[in-house]
Amino acid sequence: MTLTSEGGSPRRTPRSEEPAVWRMLQRVQVRAARLLEADLLTAHDLALASYDVLTRLAETPDGRLRMNDLADQALLSRSGLTRLIDRLQRDGLVEREACTSDARGLYAVLTAAGRTRLAEATPTYLRSLRARFLGVLDDDELRQCATTLTKLLPPPP
Amino acid sequence: MTLTSEGGSPRRTPRSEEPAVWRMLQRVQVRAARLLEADLLTAHDLALASYDVLTRLAETPDGRLRMNDLADQALLSRSGLTRLIDRLQRDGLVEREACTSDARGLYAVLTAAGRTRLAEATPTYLRSLRARFLGVLDDDELRQCATTLTKLLPPPP
DNA sequence: TCTAAACCGGTGCGCGTGCATCCAAACAGG
DNA sequence: CCTGTTTGGATGCACGCGCACCGGTTTAGA
Numbered sequence A, B: 001m002t003l004t005s006e007g008g009s010p011r012r013t014p015r016s017e018e019p020a021v022w023r024m025l026q027r028v029q030v031r032a033a034r035l036l037e038a039d040l041l042t043a044h045d046l047a048l049a050s051y052d053v054l055t056r057l058a059e060t061p062d063g064r065l066r067m068n069d070l071a072d073q074a075l076l077s078r079s080g081l082t083r084l085i086d087r088l089q090r091d092g093l094v095e096r097e098a099c100t101s102d103a104r105g106l107y108a109v110l111t112a113a114g115r116t117r118l119a120e121a122t123p124t125y126l127r128s129l130r131a132r133f134l135g136v137l138d139d140d141e142l143r144q145c146a147t148t149l150t151k152l153l154p155p156p157p
Numbered sequence C: 001t002c003t004a005a006a007c008c009g010g011t012g013c014g015c016g017t018g019c020a021t022c023c024a025a026a027c028a029g030g
Numbered sequence D: 001c002c003t004g005t006t007t008g009g010a011t012g013c014a015c016g017c018g019c020a021c022c023g024g025t026t027t028a029g030a
Helices: A017-044 A050-058 A068-075 A076-089 A114-132 A140-152 B017-044 B048-058 B066-074 B077-089 B112-132 B139-152
Strands: A062-066 A094-098 A104-110 B064-066 B096-097 B108-111
Touching: A017 A114, A017 B017, A017 B112, A050 A062, A050 A068, A050 A104, A050 A114, A050 B017, A050 B066, A062 A068, A062 B096, A062 B108, A068 A076, A068 A104, A076 A094, A104 A114, A114 B017, A140 B017, A140 B096, A140 B139, B017 B048, B017 B108, B017 B112, B048 B064, B048 B066, B048 B077, B048 B096, B048 B108, B048 B112, B066 B077, B077 B096, B108 B112
Parallel strands: none
Antiparallel strands: A062 A104, A094 A104, B064 B108, B096 B108
């Protein structure tokens, strides 16, 4: 990584707005996460990370995902996911199931109770998201936001 | 808060992109925070939260801020800030100073060592921010991003 | 085939955080 | 002036997370 401007997308010259943008992004994310979690917690006794994991599982055709993949999607370390699945399993929302093709592997599987709980919580989640966070953006801004965030996602893999 | 569309900015109808936008925002923020923190930690043994606090103090004319205000700016609970200042004080980067006008109050004050450490770390911080995060945006996108985030900031105060 | 390396998930441990609580100081109302 | 309430900051405690490491399994290379 040189300091000369040799083509490519990443800029090298400092721009004064960058720290401000980063600060705002942090604030917005932390604030939204706290509000969302508070709503989910009071209404459904469900932490945000738990809701996220249940959602990822539900998006899968058969409601199951390898622990490793789930950890990546949930932005959790492998040990972190182990504990989270422990809690969800204790609450009967998911189960662990052995992987036949790889004896090391485990699936986290959504239970019927898990599906029900997720279905109950989703309206709260969507409403909260809209009412306390993204509602202030019009459709254009929302789309703009989506494309910008997409660029930011895996910066230069 | 009704469900009818009675003027005002917050939308009430669900939009399918909202969850995706929120997920991306989370990913981007968490990822950037981890990369930034890793860089600061390896290069200057400074956690991101510590850097943030030092920055806020340095932006102040006399390098001091009330604990309460600092907690708000740093997105920390009051107890969280107490501990963080404990650590920074132990490392000699800040000091606590009594507030003359309010005997309950305390100032966190940047020391000379704190200023030095911040000055050393800032180039790393700015470079990291640019190289691993905001560099992929051109100037227009960055400005757009700033205005959108501004709208999102204190949703409906 | 046999061995070394990579990988999957779990565990021990320490750290940073928030919540509930506490104490002292400040303010409000009588 | 005295009392009840509010505010600023600190502390006990529990929780969730990441890191280092481990045992078991799979894969790659000689």
